[in-house]
Amino acid sequence: MVQPLTYFKESASQTAGPYVHIGCTPNFSGITGVYETDLGSGSMVNDKTRGERITIRGFVYDGAMTPLKDALIEIWQADADGFYNSPSETRGKADPNFLGWARCPGDMQTGEFVFETIKPGRVPFRDGRLMAPHVTFWIVARGINLGLNTRMYFSDEEQANAEDPILSRIEHRVRVPTLIGKREGDTVTFNIYLQGENETIFFDI
Amino acid sequence: MKNAPPETTPFFPRDREWHPPAFTPGYKTSVLRSPQRALISLEGTKSEITGPVFGHNILGEFDNDLIVNFAKPGEMAIGERIMVYGRVLDERGVGIPGALVEFWQANAGGRYRHKKETYLAPLDPNFGGCGRTITDENGGYFFKTIKPGPYPWPNGVNDWRPAHIHFSVFGHGFAQRLITQMYFEGDPMIWICPIVKTIPDENAIKGLIAALDMNNTIPHDMRAYKFDIILRGRRSTFFENRKEGN
Numbered sequence: 001m002v003q004p005l006t007y008f009k010e011s012a013s014q015t016a017g018p019y020v021h022i023g024c025t026p027n028f029s030g031i032t033g034v035y036e037t038d039l040g041s042g043s044m045v046n047d048k049t050r051g052e053r054i055t056i057r058g059f060v061y062d063g064a065m066t067p068l069k070d071a072l073i074e075i076w077q078a079d080a081d082g083f084y085n086s087p088s089e090t091r092g093k094a095d096p097n098f099l100g101w102a103r104c105p106g107d108m109q110t111g112e113f114v115f116e117t118i119k120p121g122r123v124p125f126r127d128g129r130l131m132a133p134h135v136t137f138w139i140v141a142r143g144i145n146l147g148l149n150t151r152m153y154f155s156d157e158e159q160a161n162a163e164d165p166i167l168s169r170i171e172h173r174v175r176v177p178t179l180i181g182k183r184e185g186d187t188v189t190f191n192i193y194l195q196g197e198n199e200t201i202f203f204d205i
Numbered sequence: 206m207k208n209a210p211p212e213t214t215p216f217f218p219r220d221r222e223w224h225p226p227a228f229t230p231g232y233k234t235s236v237l238r239s240p241q242r243a244l245i246s247l248e249g250t251k252s253e254i255t256g257p258v259f260g261h262n263i264l265g266e267f268d269n270d271l272i273v274n275f276a277k278p279g280e281m282a283i284g285e286r287i288m289v290y291g292r293v294l295d296e297r298g299v300g301i302p303g304a305l306v307e308f309w310q311a312n313a314g315g316r317y318r319h320k321k322e323t324y325l326a327p328l329d330p331n332f333g334g335c336g337r338t339i340t341d342e343n344g345g346y347f348f349k350t351i352k353p354g355p356y357p358w359p360n361g362v363n364d365w366r367p368a369h370i371h372f373s374v375f376g377h378g379f380a381q382r383l384i385t386q387m388y389f390e391g392d393p394m395i396w397i398c399p400i401v402k403t404i405p406d407e408n409a410i411k412g413l414i415a416a417l418d419m420n421n422t423i424p425h426d427m428r429a430y431k432f433d434i435i436l437r438g439r440r441s442t443f444f445e446n447r448k449e450g451n
Contacts, residue, residue, distance in 0.1 A: 007217075008296045008435045012409035013224045014386040015232070015400060016371070019319045023309025023371055026335045029319050034274050034333050039263065039307075063237035070321070076256065076379045086255035087211045088378060101257035101379075108320065123251050136252050140384050143234030145225035145403050147382060151252075166247060175242075194238050204219065204244040205253045205380045 013147065016140035020072045025105050040074065040103035043116035048097040051080030051118030056152065056181065056188045059111050060139060063195030067111030071141035074103040075115055075152075077134070082121030091124075119154065125165040132160035132167065135181075139192060149203045152181040152190045175201050214440040215249030216380050217296055225403035232399045233360055253380040254439075259305045261339055268337050269348035271310070275318075275333030282332035284313030284351025286427035289387070289415065292344040293374060296438030300344025306434070307337040307373040308348065315356030315366075324356055349427065355394050367394035367401065376436040387432045388414045 021029035025038040045053060056075070059067040078084050083094035085101075094100070100120075104113040122130040132153050139148045153161050161167055161180065170176055178200045181190035192200045227239035247253070267274040272282045293304045311317045311334065314326035318334050332351065340346045353368050369386045376382070388395045395401055395414065404410050412435070421429035 006298065007438065008294060008298055009223055009409065009412065010219065010296055010437050011383065011385050011412055011435045012404045012406075013383060014371075014404075014413070015235075016373075016384045017386075018321065019309065019317045020371070020373075020384070022317060022319055022333075023307045023335050023337075024373055026309075026333065031275065031318055031333045031335060034335055035265065035268070035337075039259075063239075066237075068238070074382070076252070078252070084251060084255035085257065086377075087258060088213050088255045089251070090211055090213055091251075099257055125250055126248065131250065131252070134252065136379060138379070138382055141238065143232070143236075143238035145227055145229060145232070145235060145239075146221075147384060148240065149380075166250075170245065195241055199240055199242055201242075202240050202244050203247045204221070205247045205249060 013145060015142060015145050016072060018070050018142040020070070020140060021105050024072055024103060028105050040101060044098065044100070044102045045116060045118055046097050049118060050095050051098070054117060054119050054183075054186050054188055056115040056117060056135065056190055058113060058190040058192060060106060060113075060141070060192045061194065065196070068106055068141050069108055069111045071106045071111070071113075071139055072103060073106065073113045074101065074138045075117070076101050076136040076138070077117065078120040078123050080118055080121050082123045084123075122160065127165070129163070129165050130160070132157050132164040137192070149205045150192065150200055151179055151203065152188070153179050154183055154188060155180050156183045170201065212377060212439050212442075213254060214442055215254055216378060216437040216439055219437060223406055223409050225405070229403040232403050235403070249378070249380055254378045256375060256377055256379040256381065258303060259339060259375070264337065264339060271332070271334065271336045271348065271350035274336060276331035280331045282312070282351050283329050284332075286349070287352050288347055288349050288421070288423065288427050288429045289370065289432055290345070290347035290421065290429060291415075291431050291433040293340050293346065293376070293434045293436060294344055295376065295381075295436050299438075300340070301376055301436060302340055302342045302344055304340040304344065304377075305337065305375045306340065306346050307335070308370050309335045310350065310353040310370045311356055313351050313354050315354030326354070326356065352389070360399055364399055365394055367392045367398050372434060374434055374436065378439075381436040383434075383436060385413060385434070389430065390414055390417045
């Protein structure tokens with residue numbers, strides 16, 4: 001006999017289903033008058049937010065290359081100086097005008113998601129090396145049994161990407177581009193492929 | 206929470222034998238929406254162990270009362286009146302204060318209020334189907350609603366969802382983010398549902414079934430169901446790797 005380890009097990013995940021909007025973006029789904037606005041909707045920046053304004057847009061494609069029209073995407077990112085607006089951020093205080101979190105349902109007709117945000121600063125890896133600027137993505141939808149985690153890096157950060165401790169340890173180099181958002185002007189395009197030749201790298205975080 | 210030091214340790218690894226796998230052919234939609242390559246493991250960095258905090262200022266007075274939050278003044282949603290309560294805990298059994306919990310459900314007839322919903326059961330003009338709350342200092346939460354009905358869905362020719370409430374939960378780190386569903390004690394539909402059956406472990410399914418709690422039932426008003434939600438635990442601080450230099 002040994003002493004028992006008294007841990008609980010995490011509640012098992014279940015799909016967000018086709019009507020995730022009702023709970024997470026009710027106004028978007030046509031339920032008005034309950035919440036004033038949908039949490040995490042609208043621009044992530046205000047006039048005082050520090051940093052370079054960018055727009056992230058993209059689609060989530062299934063294995064038949066059809067865009068999902070019922071997905072919900074959330075992003076989480078650091079501010080322009082690389083600080084997270086979270087109590088667990090112990091290195092410094094994040095920009096009070098930037099929460100760093102947003103959610104966007106894919107458009108019901110096209111499936112496109114759009115985030116108005118700023119380009120994040122660099123955040124240290126666990127050993128102190130700097131990671132390249134990146135945005136954490138979380139994707140849920142009907143048919144996705146457990147939320148998918150990935151990261152979007154930036155195409156205009158070639159040097160930082162080359163040094164990034166996460167990107168640089170990915171064995172199959174041919175897959176690395178699936179994590180790179182393509183920057184053109186102020187727009188960064190990031191498409192997510194659930195399956196197929198260009199299947200996005202998803203992380204077990 | 207106010208005086209507690211910030212938690213900066215990584216989370217326990219997720220037990221992916223316990224959660225449903227991505228590819229579950231019995232649930233047809235998963236077939237084309239399931240990544241086929243191995244996930245790349247990533248021990249929590251700042252990007253995963255941090256997460257947004259939501260203040261009580263986002264909450265309206267009736268956000269946690271689905272019986273009235275969409276109803277016309279003086280009217281109420283139709284259905285069996287219930288209260289759902291419980292705690293949001295982590296795998297260490299520690300209550301998680303300040304956690305945003307969002308929930309959504311069908312009405313008493315099994316019909317969702319959504320543009321794309323086509324089931325013939327009628328909408329209830331007084332029921333929207335969404336609510337939210339933030340856990341108290343012990344991780345506790347509750348809301349009032351009506352018991353949702355079961356409904357048929359296009360998968361097999363005769364597949365039905367058991368009565369259920371969807372939950373979306375934020376912990377303190379973005380890696381704790383979880384969506385799941387709550388089922389009701391005693392419902393025979395649970396065990397024949399293709400979505401429930403995506404979960405390989407029977408005990409994991411039992412962990413999603415809320416217990417009827419007659420002790421907390423409000424006499425002459427509503428019955429109570431207890432539903433605790435467990436999020437990933439954090440490593441203890443004394444095991445923290447301090448190389449990061451903070």
